[in-house]
Amino acid sequence: MKLRKIITYVLLILGSGVMLFPFIWMISTSLKPPMEIFTLDIIPENLTLDNYKKVFEESLFLKWFINSIIVAIITTISVLFFDTLVGYIIAKFNFIGRGALFLLILSTLMVPTEMLIIPWYMMSSDLGWTDSYWGILFPGLMTGFGVFLMKQYMEQIPDDLLNAARIDGMNEFAIFFKVAMPQVWPAMSALGIFTFLSNWNAFLWPLIVIESPDLRTLPVGLSFFSSGEAESQWHLIMTGATISVIPLIIVFIFLQRHIIKGITLTGMK
Amino acid sequence: MFKRWHVLLLSVLFITVLAACSGDNDNGNSSNGDSDVVTIKYWQYEFASKVDLMDELIKEFEEANPGIKVEQTTFPYDNYNEQVAAQVPAGKGPDVINLFYGWVPSYVDAGYLQPLPQEDFPHDEIEAEFFPLVQATKMDGEYWTIPTAVRTAALFYNKDLFEEAGLDPNSPPETWEELADYAVKLTKKDGDRLEQSGMAWEPAQQGHHWLRDGLTYQAGGEVLSEDRKTVVWGDSDAGLEAFKYWLSFPTELGTSEVGFYTDDVTAFMTGKAAMNVDGSFRLGTLQRDAENLNYAVAPMPGKDGIQSTNASFWTNGITKDVEGEKLEASIKFLKFLTSQDVMERWLDATGELPAKEEVAMQDKYVNDELYGPFINSLPFANAHFFVDETKERELVIDAANKVLLEGMDVEEAFNELVEKTQALYDEYWGDK
Amino acid sequence: MSQSVEKKKKASFFQKVRTNYRYQQLLFVYICLILPILFYLGIRILPTLFTFNVGFRDWNLLSSGPHPLVGLDNYIALFKDEVFIKSIVNTLIYIVVGVIGQLAFGMIVALLLHRINKFVGFFRVIYFIPYVTSIVAISWVFQWILMKNGIINDILINLGLPPQPFLNSPDQAIYVIIGAMIWQAIGFQMVLFLAGLENIPQMLYEAADIDGATPWQKFWKVTVPLLNPTIVFSAVIGTINFIQVSFTQVINMSMDGSGGPLHSTITVVVYIYQLAFRQFDLGLASAATVILFLFILGLTLFQMKVLTRKFDY
Numbered sequence A: 001m002k003l004r005k006i007i008t009y010v011l012l013i014l015g016s017g018v019m020l021f022p023f024i025w026m027i028s029t030s031l032k033p034p035m036e037i038f039t040l041d042i043i044p045e046n047l048t049l050d051n052y053k054k055v056f057e058e059s060l061f062l063k064w065f066i067n068s069i070i071v072a073i074i075t076t077i078s079v080l081f082f083d084t085l086v087g088y089i090i091a092k093f094n095f096i097g098r099g100a101l102f103l104l105i106l107s108t109l110m111v112p113t114e115m116l117i118i119p120w121y122m123m124s125s126d127l128g129w130t131d132s133y134w135g136i137l138f139p140g141l142m143t144g145f146g147v148f149l150m151k152q153y154m155e156q157i158p159d160d161l162l163n164a165a166r167i168d169g170m171n172e173f174a175i176f177f178k179v180a181m182p183q184v185w186p187a188m189s190a191l192g193i194f195t196f197l198s199n200w201n202a203f204l205w206p207l208i209v210i211e212s213p214d215l216r217t218l219p220v221g222l223s224f225f226s227s228g229e230a231e232s233q234w235h236l237i238m239t240g241a242t243i244s245v246i247p248l249i250i251v252f253i254f255l256q257r258h259i260i261k262g263i264t265l266t267g268m269k
Numbered sequence B: 001m002f003k004r005w006h007v008l009l010l011s012v013l014f015i016t017v018l019a020a021c022s023g024d025n026d027n028g029n030s031s032n033g034d035s036d037v038v039t040i041k042y043w044q045y046e047f048a049s050k051v052d053l054m055d056e057l058i059k060e061f062e063e064a065n066p067g068i069k070v071e072q073t074t075f076p077y078d079n080y081n082e083q084v085a086a087q088v089p090a091g092k093g094p095d096v097i098n099l100f101y102g103w104v105p106s107y108v109d110a111g112y113l114q115p116l117p118q119e120d121f122p123h124d125e126i127e128a129e130f131f132p133l134v135q136a137t138k139m140d141g142e143y144w145t146i147p148t149a150v151r152t153a154a155l156f157y158n159k160d161l162f163e164e165a166g167l168d169p170n171s172p173p174e175t176w177e178e179l180a181d182y183a184v185k186l187t188k189k190d191g192d193r194l195e196q197s198g199m200a201w202e203p204a205q206q207g208h209h210w211l212r213d214g215l216t217y218q219a220g221g222e223v224l225s226e227d228r229k230t231v232v233w234g235d236s237d238a239g240l241e242a243f244k245y246w247l248s249f250p251t252e253l254g255t256s257e258v259g260f261y262t263d264d265v266t267a268f269m270t271g272k273a274a275m276n277v278d279g280s281f282r283l284g285t286l287q288r289d290a291e292n293l294n295y296a297v298a299p300m301p302g303k304d305g306i307q308s309t310n311a312s313f314w315t316n317g318i319t320k321d322v323e324g325e326k327l328e329a330s331i332k333f334l335k336f337l338t339s340q341d342v343m344e345r346w347l348d349a350t351g352e353l354p355a356k357e358e359v360a361m362q363d364k365y366v367n368d369e370l371y372g373p374f375i376n377s378l379p380f381a382n383a384h385f386f387v388d389e390t391k392e393r394e395l396v397i398d399a400a401n402k403v404l405l406e407g408m409d410v411e412e413a414f415n416e417l418v419e420k421t422q423a424l425y426d427e428y429w430g431d432k
Numbered sequence C: 001m002s003q004s005v006e007k008k009k010k011a012s013f014f015q016k017v018r019t020n021y022r023y024q025q026l027l028f029v030y031i032c033l034i035l036p037i038l039f040y041l042g043i044r045i046l047p048t049l050f051t052f053n054v055g056f057r058d059w060n061l062l063s064s065g066p067h068p069l070v071g072l073d074n075y076i077a078l079f080k081d082e083v084f085i086k087s088i089v090n091t092l093i094y095i096v097v098g099v100i101g102q103l104a105f106g107m108i109v110a111l112l113l114h115r116i117n118k119f120v121g122f123f124r125v126i127y128f129i130p131y132v133t134s135i136v137a138i139s140w141v142f143q144w145i146l147m148k149n150g151i152i153n154d155i156l157i158n159l160g161l162p163p164q165p166f167l168n169s170p171d172q173a174i175y176v177i178i179g180a181m182i183w184q185a186i187g188f189q190m191v192l193f194l195a196g197l198e199n200i201p202q203m204l205y206e207a208a209d210i211d212g213a214t215p216w217q218k219f220w221k222v223t224v225p226l227l228n229p230t231i232v233f234s235a236v237i238g239t240i241n242f243i244q245v246s247f248t249q250v251i252n253m254s255m256d257g258s259g260g261p262l263h264s265t266i267t268v269v270v271y272i273y274q275l276a277f278r279q280f281d282l283g284l285a286s287a288a289t290v291i292l293f294l295f296i297l298g299l300t301l302f303q304m305k306v307l308t309r310k311f312d313y
Helices: A002-030 A050-058 A061-092 A098-110 A113-127 A133-140 A144-155 A159-167 A172-183 A185-200 A204-209 A218-223 A234-264 B002-032 B048-064 B077-087 B101-109 B123-129 B132-137 B159-164 B176-185 B203-218 B237-248 B264-269 B282-289 B324-337 B340-350 B371-380 B389-406 B410-430 C002-015 C021-054 C073-080 C082-115 C120-132 C135-146 C151-158 C173-198 C202-210 C215-226 C228-253 C268-277 C282-310
Strands: B038-045 B068-075 B096-100 B145-147 B149-158 B188-190 B193-196 B275-279 B295-298 B309-312 B314-319
Touching: A002 A234, A002 C082, A002 C120, A002 C135, A002 C173, A050 A061, A050 A234, A061 A098, A061 A133, A061 A144, A061 A172, A061 A185, A061 A218, A061 A234, A061 C021, A098 A144, A098 C021, A098 C282, A113 A133, A113 A204, A113 B077, A113 C021, A113 C268, A113 C282, A133 A185, A133 A204, A144 A172, A144 A185, A144 C228, A159 A172, A172 A185, A172 C021, A185 A234, A185 C120, A204 A218, A204 B077, A218 A234, A218 C135, A234 C120, A234 C135, B038 B048, B038 B077, B038 B324, B048 B068, B048 B282, B048 B324, B048 B340, B068 B077, B068 B324, B077 C268, B096 B101, B096 B324, B101 B132, B101 B145, B101 B314, B101 B389, B123 B132, B132 B145, B149 B159, B149 B203, B149 B340, B149 B371, B176 B237, B176 B275, B203 B237, B203 B264, B203 B275, B203 B309, B203 B389, B237 B389, B237 B410, B264 B275, B264 B282, B295 B371, B309 B371, B314 B324, B389 B410, C021 C282, C073 C082, C073 C282, C082 C120, C082 C173, C082 C228, C082 C268, C082 C282, C120 C173, C135 C151, C135 C173, C135 C228, C173 C228, C202 C215, C215 C228, C228 C268, C228 C282, C268 C282
Parallel strands: B038 B068, B038 B096
Antiparallel strands: B096 B314, B145 B314, B149 B275, B149 B295, B149 B309, B188 B193
């Protein structure tokens, strides 16, 4: 029994090494002077923060970071609200066109968004949405995936619970917010992380719709570091990567209890 | 409980308001545009030294032409084309656009550009003043674009590594044999593992240009027929000879590796590669990012007395729907960009060579230690006419990979390359 | 339904005839659905129909028209195109190997974590970290550590193994990229499986112990069947994720940034993107989108059928 435990721990520690190694190497490279990035020391011989200074001085990194946060937070809130609502309605109400609506929403999962860029751009340009926050985030305001996920969870809520609330005289909005939503709160936090990260990582659409440098999101901004004829500045790329990855990890470590609990608690509260 | 949905509801309201606001802002902008100032949009790709210089130039141009405003927008090279592509169906985009010359044929083919007006840019003037390689964007009897600067490729070499290997840093290789010989001497290996590459070799970077416009011509061959319709690369033995020589670096000679220290430029900059074929535009980057690198530049090694190198250029065109005041402003701007003063400053700032012969061939440039070899290469430089730059490059990369990674016979790979390139040309001209 | 009718009667008893529940409910439903329906129709469905329409046209992205109808030409051209076929095969490899790998590793880590009682939270955090990182950034890091002269090859040499070409090899590259995707997704799958494991009543294992079951038998006869809902859910999420994520990862990790070397890592989405934005052939790209749509549709139906039926108990 004891041996089994030890083996388990050893395996888990080895796995942790694999999980963390790329980050360690990334940070280590970002602290090396440009001429030494190819040395294979984990702890740089001549430790320097010049790369960080350069990245912050020569680019609008902070601004891009804030843009990414704004875009990801707004889309996440919107997705959580609308997808939960639509999932709830499809799961719990009988109305004409319910099946058709669900199929319609599901079908959006099967078309890669890369292909919608042209029509989206035509639309944005007609409506004056290009080069604005709204332009970046409008395609992500609702997702088929979220509706699908929330419908699955909403179906598990007993009808009696909702009906009891109706008898108590609650109106339908209040029932949704106060009765249904708390039941699926864990699933919502899973959806929340999912949405936040996919928007945080969104690249192609923000790149196309944004023209001004100060509206770029982080992945778009980062891509300017390694581009075509200009040589790849690996010391700066690794620095940019570190700056874009570390804050998220720190936030995650602080919130991890809630985030992991959210995904974990699939059952009732 | 109450708090949670309260927050959500507020956020949704916030989003709606935000949407409304952003809509308003944009409407405001477009109505401003109708005043008496003409605004033209200029696009170029992100290349730090060019973008900075252009900002300066635009300021001067606007001061000299009070009624005109120029807005510069830049995108990363890798995503430049998709940015243009997304805007066309929406009827948007730049008025003056900076394009790689190899892209121009497909842009012209799609009707994206308008020919330069002949009264402002007379053909005889262009042909008398500019280097003949600008004709790569002359199609259907019209000039569609005009460059500020051109670039040639030459041999960059690391003087310190030359000395270390017992070679004279003041006599760089001049022939194929010497180049191969030097590359071998400059290579360091630990068993099978390459530790220092004698010759950086990257088909995706300048390598494919070197093969097409440099080696093939040096061997006495040609890639394309006079009418630009037939790929004659495989017609004589020269093409295959060049291809074999090109591939000998990563194969028999064992001096090179694809992706060695990520790419040729990085490898050369960090002293991991002793020689590299690169363009004059690299001078600026090397000055900025590798101050301590002790390097020099030599004209591309030739064969049997034949010299040849690759030339390429970024060039400016006017898009199809520009007319009236905007067209006039765009023409003024283009004339400004092709003036002698701008060309000289362009060279200083970016390392790209003046596109006009008279400006380039001034003594101060010809005798310059670093620019000299590039300028002196101009008379024998070729700029291949691409029908599809991306695909043609991909075909060369694939041909190399088939030999290097899949062990395909060199001759077979070359024949396939020629055949597939011909298919691209057939497709391009088939529509006409 | 009869139940709610009963309730309805009760309600009308309390509130007289004034409120019609059915009416109030429908009002709620349709009010709430206005914005979502507008969104899905306007931003997802219409653009999709636009794409389907373009699939039957000769449409050069740089030209502002006209774009003539060409019938099935684009589809015929695609099926004659080796690269497109290759991209379909690759996409299947990505999904099958990638999703199975994700599930397997996620489950292994969850099972290991389930067996210990100290530092569980600590390990959970570490394994989850890759999931919350920027894909673009981490793809570059992988490219960096996996290059020929990179740290991984150095470690291999120190262990006395030959250096590997990794991303520069047409045989290895696709699996290296899949490996990176699995690496990133393990944490998410692990959390889902941990949740599933916690929901399995301890009772069942005790019962199995009484029957003298081996650990292996317990795993296949108790754990796996009871984890089935989690497996289905994870597989569906994983598949969707793979189709979307594979684009960013392939673009940023492959040698030439477009699915190389020799198209060995190209996926349908990457190829669609190349057709549209590199070759400006929106017609071909749209036709490929339609084919991908049918492909995913089939795959989803297949998954739901097979995975839900397999462990019926």
